[in-house]
Amino acid sequence: xxxxxxxxxxxxxxxxxxxxxxxxxxxxxxxxxxxxxxxxxxxxxxxxxxxxxxxxxxxxxxxxxxxxxxxxxxxxxxxxxxxxxxxxxxxxxxxxxxxxxxxxxxxxxxxxxxxxxxxxxxxxxxxxxxxxxxxxxxxxxxxxxxxxxxxxxxxxxxxxxxxxxxxxxxxxxxxxxxxxxxxxxxxxxxxxxxxxxxxxxxxxxxxxxxxxxxxxxxxxxxxxxxxxxxxxxxxxxxxxxxxxxxxxxxxxxxxxxxxxxxxxxxxxxxxxxxxxxxxxxxxxxxxxxxxxxxxxxxxxxxxxxxxxxxxxxxxxxxxxxxxxxxxxxxxxxxxxxxxxxxx
Amino acid sequence: xxxxxxxxxxxxxxxxxxxxxxxxxxxxxxxxxxxxxxxxxxxxxxxxxxxxxxxxxxxxxxxxxxxxxxxxxxxxxxxxxxxxxxxxxxxxxxxxxxxxxxxxxxxxxxxxxxxxxxxxxxxxxxxxxxxxxxxxxxxxxxxxxxxxxxxxxxxxxxxxxxxxxxxxxxxxxxxxxxxxxxxxxxxxxxxxxxxxxxxxxxxxxxxxxxxxxxxxxxxxxxxxxxxxxxxxxxxxxxxxxxxxxxxxxxxxxxxxxxxxxxxxxxxxxxxxxxxxxxxxxxxxxxxxxxxxxxxxxxxxxxxxxxxxxxxxxxxxxxxxxxxxxxxxxxxxxxxxxxxxxxx
Numbered sequence: 245x246x247x248x249x250x251x252x253x254x255x256x257x258x259x260x261x262x263x264x265x266x267x268x269x270x271x272x273x274x275x276x277x278x279x280x281x282x283x284x285x286x287x288x289x290x291x292x293x294x295x296x297x298x299x300x301x302x303x304x305x306x307x308x309x310x311x312x313x314x315x316x317x318x319x320x321x322x323x324x325x326x327x328x329x330x331x332x333x334x335x336x337x338x339x340x341x342x343x344x345x346x347x348x349x350x351x352x353x354x355x356x357x358x359x360x361x362x363x364x365x366x367x368x369x370x371x372x373x374x375x376x377x378x379x380x381x382x383x384x385x386x387x388x389x390x391x392x393x394x395x396x397x398x399x400x401x402x403x404x405x406x407x408x409x410x411x412x413x414x415x416x417x418x419x420x421x422x423x424x425x426x427x428x429x430x431x432x433x434x435x436x437x438x439x440x441x442x443x444x445x446x447x448x449x450x451x452x453x454x455x456x457x458x459x460x461x462x463x464x465x466x467x468x469x470x471x472x473x474x475x476x477x478x479x480x481x482x483x484x485x486x487x488x489x490x491x492x493x494x495x496x497x498x499x500x501x502x503x504x505x506x507x508x509x510x511x512x513x514x515x516x517x518x519x520x521x522x523x524x525x526x527x528x529x530x531x532x533x534x535x536x537x538x539x540x541x542x543x544x545x546x547x548x549x550x551x552x553x554x555x556x557x558x559x560x561x562x563x564x565x566x567x568x569x570x571x572x573x574x575x576x577x578x579x580x581x582x583x584x585x586x587x
Numbered sequence: 588x589x590x591x592x593x594x595x596x597x598x599x600x601x602x603x604x605x606x607x608x609x610x611x612x613x614x615x616x617x618x619x620x621x622x623x624x625x626x627x628x629x630x631x632x633x634x635x636x637x638x639x640x641x642x643x644x645x646x647x648x649x650x651x652x653x654x655x656x657x658x659x660x661x662x663x664x665x666x667x668x669x670x671x672x673x674x675x676x677x678x679x680x681x682x683x684x685x686x687x688x689x690x691x692x693x694x695x696x697x698x699x700x701x702x703x704x705x706x707x708x709x710x711x712x713x714x715x716x717x718x719x720x721x722x723x724x725x726x727x728x729x730x731x732x733x734x735x736x737x738x739x740x741x742x743x744x745x746x747x748x749x750x751x752x753x754x755x756x757x758x759x760x761x762x763x764x765x766x767x768x769x770x771x772x773x774x775x776x777x778x779x780x781x782x783x784x785x786x787x788x789x790x791x792x793x794x795x796x797x798x799x800x801x802x803x804x805x806x807x808x809x810x811x812x813x814x815x816x817x818x819x820x821x822x823x824x825x826x827x828x829x830x831x832x833x834x835x836x837x838x839x840x841x842x843x844x845x846x847x848x849x850x851x852x853x854x855x856x857x858x859x860x861x862x863x864x865x866x867x868x869x870x871x872x873x874x875x876x877x878x879x880x881x882x883x884x885x886x887x888x889x890x891x892x893x894x895x896x897x898x899x900x901x902x903x904x905x906x907x908x909x910x911x912x913x914x915x916x917x918x919x920x921x922x923x924x925x926x927x928x929x930x
Contacts, residue, residue: 446776
């Protein structure tokens with residue numbers, strides 16, 4: 245084993261103390277979970293289990309197909325499955341929110357009537373002890389103990405630092421989950437959040453038995469035939485004007501390829517292959533006739549400013565919003581706003 | 588600056604001694620140079636220059652557009668330019684062959700009559716002192732001092748180790764060139780040659796001022812409009828049978844998009860997005876009506892064995908060959924051979 249070189253990230257002592265002293269954890273992450281959300285939860289759960297603690301992993305939505313290779317992914321339960329198994333929220337002493345920092349993001353704002361969600365809302369209103377570990381911008385001051393580090397590339401980096409501080413032995417399964425968390429949120433080391441610390445942690449994780457090529461293949465090269473056909477269809481819609489590229493996906497295209505929304509992950513970035521394209525947008529038609537929009541940019545161009553115009557948000561180079569209009573109208577509105585704010 | 592953690596790679600003492608004791612270097616790399624070839628040469632040249640030594644960088648072919656961002660790239664000369672500037676091979680005491688290990692690979696086997704090439708052939712026949720730094724399989728025992736390490740991901744890793752051993756201060760320009768060398772040959776940290784040492788060196792290079800996202804953008808997202816249209820055209824030719832994907836590019840497609848052979852770099856891998864595709868081939872028509880073939884595979888499938896059947900070669904997951912037949916016939920022959928050898 246190589247000598248330990250990172251991470252420099254220091255978890256708050258009270259966070260480590262809370263994880264070490266408590267016993268029954270609900271670990272929940274955001275709706276439509278990605279590799280950082282899933283990998284971070286699984287690694288934390290393994291670490292707590294190794295200390296003899298009980299963990300249940302909750303997510304509003306099932307794990308997307310490309311993350312089913314992650315060790316332990318079958319431990320995730322939807323809120324419905326949680327109820328069906330006879331468990332009660334009241335049996336847990338701690339909620340850990342991972343890769344998100346507001347209860348709405350774990351799905352508590354849903355209009356569906358799901359008993360576990362109602363129980364959890366009541367528990368939180370009654371002061372259930374909550375720990376937050378996240379790297380997104382803070383939405384509010386929710387949580388008893390909060391470790392929110394927007395300058396960190398992935399929540400997986402924070403969880404890894406916390407696990408090491410807890411004195412847990414890093415297993416291959418933990419390393420695989422953390423590595424996948426990191427490659428998801430750095431675009432396999434290509435986004436500008438990829439700093440030296442990310443590479444130092446990656447080196448350590450490889451030493452713990454992770455295969456970089458297998459992880460890449462699983463996370464990025466695992467398209468089904470339908471997803472690939474959908475991608476070809478989306479490429480066919482490509483529209484370019486100057487440094488802007490727009491592509492679209494309609495509900496009909498999903499139907500024809502037996503695919504769903506999360507199958508469009510990464511499609512938005514395809515036109516970025518071109519040197520001259522600085523802004524790329526993917527407009528996805530929803531069943532109610534409105535649209536979801538993903539925005540990407542290169543360099544200094546801040547597409548979060550565009551998303552904010554439509555009550556969306558995100559980061560400088562990756563943002564999203566929803567537009568109450570059809571695909572053609574949404575495109576017109578987006579292009580108009582781009583000209584207006586002149587980013 | 589972070590504490591120094593790598594590389595573990597140890598250059599042969601006689602290599603370091605030769606670089607430190609000699610004065611006039613010809614640094615040459617392989618025909619159709621890639622980022623590893625170019626970045627490694629430029630970094631070595633900067634290091635030798637900083638010690639007061641004279642270097643000339645030679646390559647048979649000009650630098651491809653996507654590597655024109657590399658610091659110092661304009662120092663490369665074609666053999667013709669070398670002659671035109673009035674230089675003589677006899678004025679140099681050392682040839683360093685970088686990222687290749689046989690004189691044929693630097694272009695000496697050409698049938699064109701180029702004075703500098705004739706001079707260099709004579710010089711080598713007369714015993715010109717030669718140093719070889721490479722990570723390809725050895726083709727012969729050529730060279731007075733040889734450091735050939737096929738288990739190393741990129742020649743840039745070897746050059747970096749040699750530069751550090753020479754005691755040279757790593758500049759940002761050296762770091763950018765080495766980083767680009769590494770991302771080229773690891774596919775931005777996704778091929779299975781991406782080990783912990785690769786990540787450790789990457790971390791150091793980031794500390795020296797490299798931007799991972801800028802490098803990615805320059806090296807992988809710098810398609811011209813013509814190259815992008817060519818890519819769309821190649822995607823349109825995609826043919827799939829079971830776990831095999833074949834795409835083709837004809838001379839007509841190059842003409843219609845004002846592109847050239849090196850614009851097809853990476854096209855072969857596109858179908859690998861699909862989980863079920865384990866072998867991908869790109870058949871490129873040459874002007875004489877014959878074909879060049881690029882082969883890629885996932886996991887244990889060894890496409891070098893297929894390439895060898897056509898007198899080509901390469902690595903397990905990336906190989907190439909030439910077939911004296913048209914596109915359709917070449918495809919038929921390749922598929923037949925795949926069935927025959929049953930890889």
